[in-house]
Amino acid sequence: MSESQDLLRVQTYIGKMPALPVTVTKVIEICNQPGTSPVDLNKVISVDPVLMARVMKLINSAYYGLGDKVTSLSRAIIMLGINTVKNLALSTAVVGAIGKGEPASPLNMQGFWRHSLGVGVTAKLIARKRSVDPRLIEEYFIAGLLHDIGKIPMNNVFKERYLAVLSRADRERISLADAERRELGFDHTDVGRQIGTAWNIGGAVIDAVSAHHNVGGYEGEHRDLVATVHVANYFMNLAEVGFAGDRFPGTPSQEVYQRLGIGLSLLDELETAVDTEIAKAEVFLKVVDERGGA
Ligand SMILES: [Fe+2]
Ligand SMILES: [Fe+2]
Known part of the structure; x- marks a missing residue:
């Protein structure tokens, strides 16, 4: 089958994925407008019990580690911040719509999501270490959580050929993205x-999804985020936290480390924190599970 036909099969698959819920689309739209207030957001979320339950569950989870139980939505929105609520709505909707691999698919979904959570929390820990604006920190987590989302349709659509991709990467000791390109003509x-375009995700998260294996060629405005996800991905592959098919990811360049002002030694420093943070961040996948959507 030719490359363009293969690409078309993936496009068709993406086209058939459930659309983002209307409320989620509205939340993203409202949050992207300058000057949005927590009150505006409250109005949209309070009409959607599912989303409201997710926000309340998140604010009261170990992920945020607050002492007293928060019971009002408006207070939760103020505490989480507009950006976090947007990211929560977005990520749980994406995971809900696409998160499950098909039975007996080549890539193990448990390993995949553990890797994704690991990259998310590592990206966040690196950002914290670099004193990134706290309002942007959650974006680092979400970008890491979703960075490999493109693997899921490939894994589900091509099955045996994706198995061939995985073994080729191992056999030739090349990165998974290289193996995907050699085998199928495009990568995750x-x-x-x-997926990002289909769902109008836009902005920082989609840049990290599209450029995390090509930091050098990325010239957009989210360079720190893209570089951080790239490094976090390398760290999690090296530390073997979860597994998403990549045993030979490219080593980050000196320029990337210099840009972020960190080095490989940071991995040792973060090791224990990563485990603890993953356990807390699992709530992002669980809020979806409970609804039966993922
Ligand atoms: Fe990747
Ligand atoms: Fe990855």
Whole structure:
């Protein structure tokens, strides 16, 4: 089958995925407008019990580690911040719509999501270490959580050929993205970008999804975020936290480390924190599970 037909099969698959719920689309739209207030957000969320339950569950989870139980939505929105609520709505909707692999698919979904959570929390820990604006920190987590999302449709659509991709990467000791390109003509960052476009994700998260294996070639405005996800991905592959098919990810360049002002030694420093943070962040996947959507 030719490359373009293969790409078309993935596009068709993406086209058939359930659309983002209307409320989620509205939340994203409202949050992207300058000057949005927690009151505006409250109005949209309070009409959607599912989303409201997710926000309340998150604010009261170990992830935020607050002492007293928060019971009012408006207070939760103020505490989480507009950006976090947007990211929560977005990520749980994406995981809900696409998160499950098909039975007996080549990539183990448990390993995949553990890797994704690991990259999310590591990206966040690196950002914290670099004193990134706290309002942007959650974006680092979500970008890491979703960075490999393009692998899921490939894994589900091609099955045996994706198994061939995985073994080729191992056999030739090349990165998974290289093996995908050699075997299928495109890679999971291309597919990730398509998902992002289909759902109008936009901005920082979609840049991290599309450029995490090509930091050098990325010239957009979210360079620190893209570089951080790239490094976090390398760290989690090296530390073997979860597994998303990549045994030979490219080593980050000196420029990337310099840009972020960190080095490989940071991995040792973060090791224990990563485990604890993953356990707390699992709530992002669980809030979806409870609804039966993922
Ligand atoms: Fe990747
Ligand atoms: Fe990855």
